[in-house]
Amino acid sequence: MNRYQEELQRLEQAHLTRSLKTSVRGESATIRGEGDTLVDFSSNDYLGLSRHPRLIETAIRATERYGVGSGASRLISGTSPAHAECEEVVAECKQAESALLFANGYMTALGVLTSLCSKDDVIILDKLAHACLIDGARASGARMRVFPHNNVNRLEALLKSERERLSAGAQIIIVIESVYSMDGDLCPLAEIVRLKNEYGALLLMDEAHGLGVLGPCGMGLAEELGLQDEVELQMGTLGKAAGGAGGYIACSRLLRDMMVNKARSLIFTTAPPPAQAAVAAASFDLMRSAQDLRSRLTSFREYVSQALGGIDVPSAICPIIIGENGAALAASTHLRDAGFVVPAVRYPTVPRGSARLRLTLSAAHTMEQVAQVIELVQLELVRIQRG
Numbered sequence: 001m002n003r004y005q006e007e008l009q010r011l012e013q014a015h016l017t018r019s020l021k022t023s024v025r026g027e028s029a030t031i032r033g034e035g036d037t038l039v040d041f042s043s044n045d046y047l048g049l050s051r052h053p054r055l056i057e058t059a060i061r062a063t064e065r066y067g068v069g070s071g072a073s074r075l076i077s078g079t080s081p082a083h084a085e086c087e088e089v090v091a092e093c094k095q096a097e098s099a100l101l102f103a104n105g106y107m108t109a110l111g112v113l114t115s116l117c118s119k120d121d122v123i124i125l126d127k128l129a130h131a132c133l134i135d136g137a138r139a140s141g142a143r144m145r146v147f148p149h150n151n152v153n154r155l156e157a158l159l160k161s162e163r164e165r166l167s168a169g170a171q172i173i174i175v176i177e178s179v180y181s182m183d184g185d186l187c188p189l190a191e192i193v194r195l196k197n198e199y200g201a202l203l204l205m206d207e208a209h210g211l212g213v214l215g216p217c218g219m220g221l222a223e224e225l226g227l228q229d230e231v232e233l234q235m236g237t238l239g240k241a242a243g244g245a246g247g248y249i250a251c252s253r254l255l256r257d258m259m260v261n262k263a264r265s266l267i268f269t270t271a272p273p274p275a276q277a278a279v280a281a282a283s284f285d286l287m288r289s290a291q292d293l294r295s296r297l298t299s300f301r302e303y304v305s306q307a308l309g310g311i312d313v314p315s316a317i318c319p320i321i322i323g324e325n326g327a328a329l330a331a332s333t334h335l336r337d338a339g340f341v342v343p344a345v346r347y348p349t350v351p352r353g354s355a356r357l358r359l360t361l362s363a364a365h366t367m368e369q370v371a372q373v374i375e376l377v378q379l380e381l382v383r384i385q386r387g
């Protein structure tokens with residue numbers, strides 16, 4: 001047996017193998033898998049915008065006007081008016097001087113961190129920061145420090161010790177998320193802002209799961225708390241609540257100039273299709289005025305919170321912790337057999353022993369679907385308790 005076969009076999013024995021499944025997304029949060037139609041509680045399409053008629057129309061129009069591909073990298077001739085317009089809309093919505101669009105959120109993290117940091121700088125990350133933020137920090141060559149999840153005291157201790165040992169001119173960047181993707185909990189933003197100001201650090205906050213969901217105009221946690229001015233690097237993806245694809249950073253013109261000159265994930269790749277940028281601009285416009293969709297989502301969050309014994313549901317992500325990989329997988333399979341997609345999330349995505357069902361809510365769901373899935377989840381929890 002060769003090395004790769006052995007490695008896959010080990011994963012299999014630990015219930016950790018993964019595979020790709022094909023499915024077609026339909027109306028009302030349904031997906032059509034192998035023959036059957038299922039209700040999807042796994043997507044990040046929090047407002048149901050991925051099938052919004054106005055965005056589909058925008059994609060068609062922009063494709064007819066600009067073609068399907070952008071033909072070159074952003075710095076050569078790949079920047080279309082659609083890219084420029086999108087960046088203006090994002091900057092305006094985020095109350096920032098400027099914004100820069102990337103092909104996706106992953107590339108954004110890589111580009112931002114590698115262009116703003118190098119070996120003499122320090123990147124301080126929350127323990128639960130997304131893989132792309134960790135990869136970006138690693139690729140930058142900066143010193144990496146990690147603080148326990150949402151622990152501001154430990155963050156302060158790191159800031160203090162790093163500030164003392166750093167040479168003048170070296171940069172500290174704190175990297176957090178507004179809503180953490182596996183637990184759905186929020187960061188203590190106000191306290192972190194106070195610390196980054198006290199220690200002269202820059203703050204990068206990834207709003208991947210906050211955009212569209214939080215804030216009066218759906219601009220995320222920073223907007224909700226009136227702190228958009230305080231986050232120097234407001235990052236996000238256009239692939240979740242925004243319904244399309246892409247990544248953005250909203251920041252000062254100076255920081256944007258640095259990225260345009262140094263971000264390899266922007267420079268050495270073909271610009272995203274103009275239609276993708278046009279959809280993103282239209283989507284930001286939609287999200288700003290989507291109070292009806294957000295209040296629908298809020299009513300689902302309140303329902304789940306109550307039904308599961310008053311647990312806190314501060315975002316669209318509801319983790320249901322099971323523990324063992326096998327038990328989490330079995331629960332997910334039972335739910336699928338009953339017509340609902342609720343994925344099991346296992347190590348290494350989450351710590352060992354905290355395998356879970358990860359249920360995500362969307363304004364595209366109906367109250368009936370939400371009530372049904374919660375009833376089934378409760379049955380699974382009882383089954384697991386009984387062993």
Ligand SMILES: *Cc1c(COP(=O)(O)O)cnc(C)c1O
Nearest residue numbers: 104105106130181208237239246
């Ligand atoms: C999904 C996600 C990303 C990556 O965004 P893509 O556009 O899908 O590449 C980045 N950060 C967080 C926290 C995410 O959840």
